[in-house]
Amino acid sequence: MRSVTYSMGVSLDGYIVGPDGRFDWTAPSEDVFRLSIDEIREVGVHLMGRRLYETMLYWETADQDPSLDDSMLEWAALWKPLPKVVFSTTLSAVQGHARLVSGGLAEEIERLRAEPGEGDIAIGGATLAAEAAASGLIDEYRARVYPVLVGGGIPFFPQHERRVDLELVETRTFSSKVVYLRYRVAR
Numbered sequence: 001m002r003s004v005t006y007s008m009g010v011s012l013d014g015y016i017v018g019p020d021g022r023f024d025w026t027a028p029s030e031d032v033f034r035l036s037i038d039e040i041r042e043v044g045v046h047l048m049g050r051r052l053y054e055t056m057l058y059w060e061t062a063d064q065d066p067s068l069d070d071s072m073l074e075w076a077a078l079w080k081p082l083p084k085v086v087f088s089t090t091l092s093a094v095q096g097h098a099r100l101v102s103g104g105l106a107e108e109i110e111r112l113r114a115e116p117g118e119g120d121i122a123i124g125g126a127t128l129a130a131e132a133a134a135s136g137l138i139d140e141y142r143a144r145v146y147p148v149l150v151g152g153g154i155p156f157f158p159q160h161e162r163r164v165d166l167e168l169v170e171t172r173t174f175s176s177k178v179v180y181l182r183y184r185v186a187r
Helices: 030-041 050-060 070-079 105-114 126-134
Strands: 004-011 015-017 043-049 084-087 098-101 120-124 140-146 166-173 179-185
Touching: 004 126, 030 043, 030 070, 030 140, 043 050, 043 105, 043 126, 050 070, 050 084, 084 105, 105 120, 105 126, 120 126
Parallel strands: 004 120, 004 140, 043 084, 043 120, 084 098
Antiparallel strands: 004 015, 140 179, 166 179
């Protein structure tokens, strides 16, 4: 069965976006960006909400940007053809290899798990991840912890009164002092 993974940059105090709406502190160093490239290679489909979809639209045409370096072009080449499922009640259409869904996340994940296919089912965005976590659908949490305290904002971890035991799978410290933590949900 395909695993559902949730991977994002997070401040040391647990937020993916600060109280001011900014996340500029998550700009990755080359080695952290390389990790993102390695992770996306393992993804078969990416689920996201409207806000993340709109943020990531840049990568649909990024290969035309002459200022991109080789690693960014590599990311764009992997991202562009990747199937994406966008959950939104406000969008009427999506671009590229994206499919718009206004229905239930749990049903979509179960459908994707039942289909033949390679690669993980990745979830991007804290709101969508919180919904998946509340239903017990996330198999792995992958946090790139940045050495910054932002004091509030959108939390990485869902705020549900539910205990989830985790098993440490991998940890790395990067030259930029970012720490990567990969945990599998203990079932």
